Amino acid sequence: VKHIIIYKQYPDILQLYIDEYTPFAILKIRDGCLLLSEDGKILKKLRTLDPLQLPLISYYQQFGYTDFNAGELIAFIDISYTLSFLKVAKDMGLIIDSIDITGMNMIALKTKDKTYVFSTDKDRNLQIYQFKTLIEQLQVRGQFYISLDFRFSKPVIQTQEK
Numbered sequence: 001v002k003h004i005i006i007y008k009q010y011p012d013i014l015q016l017y018i019d020e021y022t023p024f025a026i027l028k029i030r031d032g033c034l035l036l037s038e039d040g041k042i043l044k045k046l047r048t049l050d051p052l053q054l055p056l057i058s059y060y061q062q063f064g065y066t067d068f069n070a071g072e073l074i075a076f077i078d079i080s081y082t083l084s085f086l087k088v089a090k091d092m093g094l095i096i097d098s099i100d101i102t103g104m105n106m107i108a109l110k111t112k113d114k115t116y117v118f119s120t121d122k123d124r125n126l127q128i129y130q131f132k133t134l135i136e137q138l139q140v141r142g143q144f145y146i147s148l149d150f151r152f153s154k155p156v157i158q159t160q161e162k
Contacts, residue, residue, distance in 0.1 A: 025086060025099070027057045027074070031065040040074045040083055055086060055096045060103055078120050082107050085118050088128050092135060105151065119151035130155050 003019040021037040026049070035044040036057075045065065049056075057079070068074065078101050089096050089109055094116075100108045109116040118127050127150045134148060134155055149156040 023052055023054055025055045025057055025083065026052070027059060027063075027079070029059075029063040029065060029067070034063075034068060034074075036074065036083070038083060038087060040079055042068055042070050042072050042074065044070055055099055055109075057082060057099045057101065059101050078104055078107060081118065081120050081124055082109075084124055084128065085109060085116070085131070088131060089116065092132065094135075114145065115147040117147065117149040117151060122151060 001018055002021050003017075005017040005019075007015040007017075009015060021041060021043055023035050023043055024038040025036045027034040027036055028049075032045060032047040033049055033056075034042050035046060035052075035054075037043055045068070047065075059079070082099055082101060085107065086096055086099065086109065094109075095111055096109050097112060098110045100106075100110070102108070105119045105121045107118045107120070109118070116131065118131075130150050131148070134157070138145060138157075143159065145157050145159045147158040149158075
């Protein structure tokens with residue numbers, strides 16, 4: 001449960017409004033996976049991959065099944081950045097299939113045919129701004145691309161011929 005709001009209506013009525021966490025991504029671990037919320041809270045531990053159509057995060061170091069418990073917050077900066085980038089991508093209508101975190105400075109969001117690469121070494125808000133702006137510009141121009149890399153001072157676009 002994320003929030004509970006209770007309203008009292010006199011003389012004898014209580015109204016409850018409950019806001020629950022929703023599954024946002026799956027983090028692959030050594031003996032199963034963790035179902036994560038948008039802010040990195042572990043909603044559930046699973047021994048097998050969940051059939052939900054959620055992005056699968058592959059982390060460069062494998063956590064064990066007993067390292068975390070449901071309800072805990074995963075407080076790693078690279079996972080926090082990843083969830084932020086994933087939220088922006090989903091808000092823009094991109095369908096992210098998988099995410100590879102190959103080190104502290106490389107986060108790759110992958111769709112069926114495109115890759116978006118980010119870094120924890122660069123300001124998160126700047127990368128989000130560049131991501132939104134560049135996607136909008138490329139869509140307006142109708143320009144096809146294979147990958148966008150935001151790790152450097154200027155984004156790098158890898159294009160393909162139509």
